[in-house]
Amino acid sequence: DIQMTQSPSSLSASVGDTVTITCRASQSIRTFLSWYQQRQGEAPKLLIYSVSNLKSGVPSRFSGTGSGTNFTLTISSLQPEDFATYFCQQSYNTLPYSFGPGTKLEIK
Amino acid sequence: QVQLVESGGGVGQPGKSLRLSCEASGFTISRSPMHWVRQAPGKGPEWVAVISFDGRNAYYRDTVEGRFTITRDNSKNMVFLQMNGLKTEDTAIYYCAKFELGVSAFDVWGQGTMVTVS
Numbered sequence: 001d002i003q004m005t006q007s008p009s010s011l012s013a014s015v016g017d018t019v020t021i022t023c024r025a026s027q028s029i030r031t032f033l034s035w036y037q038q039r040q041g042e043a044p045k046l047l048i049y050s051v052s053n054l055k056s057g058v059p060s061r062f063s064g065t066g067s068g069t070n071f072t073l074t075i076s077s078l079q080p081e082d083f084a085t086y087f088c089q090q091s092y093n094t095l096p097y098s099f100g101p102g103t104k105l106e107i108k
Numbered sequence: 109q110v111q112l113v114e115s116g117g118g119v120g121q122p123g124k125s126l127r128l129s130c131e132a133s134g135f136t137i138s139r140s141p142m143h144w145v146r147q148a149p150g151k152g153p154e155w156v157a158v159i160s161f162d163g164r165n166a167y168y169r170d171t172v173e174g175r176f177t178i179t180r181d182n183s184k185n186m187v188f189l190q191m192n193g194l195k196t197e198d199t200a201i202y203y204c205a206k207f208e209l210g211v212s213a214f215d216v217w218g219q220g221t222m223v224t225v226s
Contacts, residue, residue: 034213043203044153044203044214046215049212050211050212053211089153091213095169098155101151102151
């Protein structure tokens with residue numbers, strides 16, 4: 001099974017800051033990498049698919065890069081509604097699809 | 109409005125059974141593989157099971173294989189998860205999720221239903 005890790009596990013930032021979250025896969029997943037946002041008490045919500053493609057309606061301050069085993073999610077000019085937990089997820093090749101443990105973005 | 113609504117969660121004793129349901133609205137599930145994903149408190153989501161478009165094929169994570177069964181009724185736009193032989197480690201919020209093949213991601217999620225095994 002492919003294992004996903006994320007760093008940091010938590011992050012404090014202020015409105016207007018730019019933050020970067022890293023996700024690593026235990027083997028190459030090419031570009032089969034998605035990012036999800038989960039606000040407290042809500043279901044995860046798809047933000048980015050195939051590393052860098054924003055789902056319709058997602059603000060352009062969100063961006064993703066990477067390939068193979070190393071990926072990043074960058075959020076520019078943080079807004080109050082961006083404070084949430086972010087998960088990466090791989091869907092390469094075979095099941096089980098796996099998620100990272102999450103990065104909690106908190107307001108400083 | 110595209111929506112998934114789960115039901116059937118609750119408290120179950122170890123070894124007992126629960127059946128979860130997921131009803132879709134705003135789209136037809138017959139075009140998509142449908143999944144169950146769970147999330148234990150304070151943890152990342154964990155994929156549980158998938159069923160193919162036509163219900164002919166289903167796959168499970170190792171820890172639920174042989175205990176859980178995923179089914180679907182495309183005529184009712186619904187997906188189900190029969191959970192037998194419950195274990196305390198099955199405690200989690202269970203989400204029904206649509207996997208969009210075109211983007212290779214879970215693009216629609218339900219609100220989740222809590223399952224507590226105790």
